[in-house]
Amino acid sequence: MSLTHDDQALAASYVLDALDEAERRAFEAHLATCPACSDEVRSLSRVVDGLAFAVPQQTPRPELRSRVLAVLADGPRSDQLAGRERAPRLRVREWLPLAAAVVLAIGLGLYALQLQRRVSTLEARVGDAERQVQTAQEATLEARRAADQAQTAMAVLAAPDMVRIDLSGQPSAPQATARALWSRNRGMVFTATNLPLAPAGRAYQVWVVTADAPVSAGLLTTDSSGRAAVFFSTPPDIAPPLAIAVTLEPAGGVTAPTGERYLVGRPL
Numbered sequence: 001m002s003l004t005h006d007d008q009a010l011a012a013s014y015v016l017d018a019l020d021e022a023e024r025r026a027f028e029a030h031l032a033t034c035p036a037c038s039d040e041v042r043s044l045s046r047v048v049d050g051l052a053f054a055v056p057q058q059t060p061r062p063e064l065r066s067r068v069l070a071v072l073a074d075g076p077r078s079d080q081l082a083g084r085e086r087a088p089r090l091r092v093r094e095w096l097p098l099a100a101a102v103v104l105a106i107g108l109g110l111y112a113l114q115l116q117r118r119v120s121t122l123e124a125r126v127g128d129a130e131r132q133v134q135t136a137q138e139a140t141l142e143a144r145r146a147a148d149q150a151q152t153a154m155a156v157l158a159a160p161d162m163v164r165i166d167l168s169g170q171p172s173a174p175q176a177t178a179r180a181l182w183s184r185n186r187g188m189v190f191t192a193t194n195l196p197l198a199p200a201g202r203a204y205q206v207w208v209v210t211a212d213a214p215v216s217a218g219l220l221t222t223d224s225s226g227r228a229a230v231f232f233s234t235p236p237d238i239a240p241p242l243a244i245a246v247t248l249e250p251a252g253g254v255t256a257p258t259g260e261r262y263l264v265g266r267p268l
């Protein structure tokens with residue numbers, strides 16, 4: 001059986017091993033003399049080799065041969081038609097779930113965006129509420145502090161053992177004046193006016209000067225106009241004060257006075 005160059009279509013069957021023994025021999029004989037068919041077999045072989053990796057290899061079934069031959073005999077035109085008919089069915093099958101997934105993803109994305117905005121809004125509101133609560137708490141604390149101070153000042157003023165000591169400004173601050181209301185049992189209310197602003201790193205310190213030694217009552221912080229009103233709790237076993245004094249000391253205070261005296265007063 002001799003083959004001509006026109007039987008190129010057999011190349012596909014040959015590569016798929018769908019030829020019978022006689023056809024195979026004849027085609028191989030033709031291959032030896034026909035470069036076009038040889039090229040066709042070579043390129044088809046590469047495709048088949050590739051398929052062998054992609055799908056489980058199977059021995060060609062008997063009907064494969066006739067189908068392959070029929071398809072090849074029909075020529076390119078019917079191939080194109082078949083492709084065109086098949087394509088829309090595949091597209092619908094493949095794109096419908098994909099389109100549904102895309103719509104779903106967009107929907108979820110919008111929903112997530114909406115949730116994110118609502119969460120942001122709520123977070124901002126919670127932040128505002130927290131700040132308001134904190135401001136209210138600070139105001140309450142401040143009011144309680146003021147009430148406590150007023151109460152302790154009242155308690156000192158009403159104390160049966162209350163002693164009043166007026167202090168006068170020393171050469172370093174002649175305009176300054178102060179008053180101490182002291183009760184051994186209830187502590188000391190101390191007010192001052194016209195004190196110069198303490199330099200950076202320095203602070204005013206109030207002393208209860210006893211026969212033994214000056215005892216620190218505490219630090220005195222003035223406002224910008226040089227005024228101060230402070231309550232000091234003094235030790236109940238303190239010796240009777242001979243004087244009350246205010247000195248300028250390193251910030252944080254010292255255990256014994258070291259700085260210049262600004263205010264000094266003795267009990268009447």
Ligand SMILES: [Zn+2]
Binds near residue numbers: 004035
């Ligand atoms: Zn040929």
